[in-house]
Amino acid sequence: MPEFSKELLALPEAANQAALRRIALAKQRVQSILDKQIVAHQKTLEQKIADQGPNNQRVDPHLVGLAIFDLLKQNRLVKHDPPGITSGAWYSNPGAPLDQIESRLETLTNLYESVSGHGFGNLTGDALELIVFKCLEEIRTKNPRYSYSGQFLLGEQKKDGRYRKISPPKHLNGLIITTEADFFQFGHEAGVLCIECKNLREWVYPHHEAIKELIIKAAGIDAIPVLVARRIHYTAISNFLAPAGIIAHESYFQYYPADQAEIASKVRDKNLLGFTDVLAVEEPHARTRRFFSEHLPKITHHMAAVWTKNKAVLLEYANDEINLPQLYTAIESPAGGKWADFSEAEEYPEY
Numbered sequence: 001m002p003e004f005s006k007e008l009l010a011l012p013e014a015a016n017q018a019a020l021r022r023i024a025l026a027k028q029r030v031q032s033i034l035d036k037q038i039v040a041h042q043k044t045l046e047q048k049i050a051d052q053g054p055n056n057q058r059v060d061p062h063l064v065g066l067a068i069f070d071l072l073k074q075n076r077l078v079k080h081d082p083p084g085i086t087s088g089a090w091y092s093n094p095g096a097p098l099d100q101i102e103s104r105l106e107t108l109t110n111l112y113e114s115v116s117g118h119g120f121g122n123l124t125g126d127a128l129e130l131i132v133f134k135c136l137e138e139i140r141t142k143n144p145r146y147s148y149s150g151q152f153l154l155g156e157q158k159k160d161g162r163y164r165k166i167s168p169p170k171h172l173n174g175l176i177i178t179t180e181a182d183f184f185q186f187g188h189e190a191g192v193l194c195i196e197c198k199n200l201r202e203w204v205y206p207h208h209e210a211i212k213e214l215i216i217k218a219a220g221i222d223a224i225p226v227l228v229a230r231r232i233h234y235t236a237i238s239n240f241l242a243p244a245g246i247i248a249h250e251s252y253f254q255y256y257p258a259d260q261a262e263i264a265s266k267v268r269d270k271n272l273l274g275f276t277d278v279l280a281v282e283e284p285h286a287r288t289r290r291f292f293s294e295h296l297p298k299i300t301h302h303m304a305a306v307w308t309k310n311k312a313v314l315l316e317y318a319n320d321e322i323n324l325p326q327l328y329t330a331i332e333s334p335a336g337g338k339w340a341d342f343s344e345a346e347e348y349p350e351y
Contacts, residue, residue: 005073013066026059026067031076031093037271039080039092039104041112042068043201044274050203051231051277060233061203080105087112108272115267119160126152126162127255128199129182131284132228135292136185142293143187150183150195161257177220179213184223188297190304193247194223199255201275203231206240206324214246215318219311224304226296228288230254230277239328239335244314245307247299249291256280 003024004014013019029049034040045068046061059067068091071077080090082105090109092101114120129152136148149168156164167180172192183195196214204210204227211227218225226247241248254277256264264280267273279285307314310331317327329336 005070007073008066008070011066013063019063022059022063023067023070025057026064027071027076029053029057029059030064030067030071030091034077034091034093034096037104038096038100039090039108041087041090041108041273043112045091047201047274047276052274062205062233082109085109085113087116111263111266111272115263115273123161123257123260124199124255125197126165127257127282128197128228128251129165130163130257130282131251131255131288132183132195132197132292134282135284135289136183138289139185139293146185146187148183148185150181161259172221172223175221177217179217181217181221181223188224188300188304190224190301192221192223193226193296193300194218194221195226195228198227198229199251200230201254203233204229204236205233206236208236211236211240211246212318215314218307219315219318224300224307235335239333240324240331243306243331243333244310244327245303245305247296247303249288251285251288253277253279253285258282 004020008014008023013023026049030045033045033048037044042065046064049057049059049064050061051058068077072079076094078092078094078096080092080101082090087109090105115124129150133150133152136146136150139146140148151166153164153166168182168184170177170180172184181194182197183193185193185195194214194217196210196217198204198210200210210229214225214227217223224245224247226249227241228249228251230251230253232241232248232250237248240246254275256278258280261280264278267275268278270276313322313327313330316322317324322330325335327333
């Protein structure tokens, strides 16, 4: 059997031999994992292949997706869409015992559905915001100059599992936006920070809508954008966020509320979903504390100048008036100068 399907070889990534080697490695790891797990969701495969294992065996999530696509095209993978399940496709190796597949699917889909629905998504969204809120409050306590807007009322009883939050206003500097920011932080000579928290399982890539949304919010109120997410792909940081003047921090953990420790333990279980980076805590990790207290004040002035220079063209991109390669050229990104229309290349195939 050929190493790759003709459908994969027709994709732009196939022109990159290094990418093909990583896809081949991901294919091996997908099938090895499924030999042990019987059946798994793509997010589990991404976690085990992109976030875990020796560094030289890790493969970025978008290439894991292409590995799954190629295995399906070569009939070396079986896709399962259980009825009534909204969490997307699950995968097994051909020849896996049907009774084991059905048993595992029942267990895993129920668990995955319980943490991926809208209600639990609100809880996880709050969890990272709570971590950032505590960082901002610690900084304000030490130096009142760094006041902020966006407040959790921790002294009140939770309602539907959530602390009540008073969100920042939709107006600032005489300007109005239509959607709320997560937090504003004041006190920086360069201006106000507009902080957005994304407690997502997926990595943030350059084309992620969260970046466009942050650009529109920050530009709309003349603030400096800050993105906090679990994982941000290195191309998003080096090719986009840094040369654009958008400050970014990877939390490296997906946070659950502290009172969800039982379900967090289940999703971390390597024999279940295997999301080993989930933490059911409400206190910031030392790395995130250092980012807000030490690193952020040092870089804000420089990043604000870069953001101000690029703000107009970033808004054009966020409003879909130019494409990503054109933006890269305009902001003098390391990936600049590539004027071909890559819109199709950024959309990975359905599988």
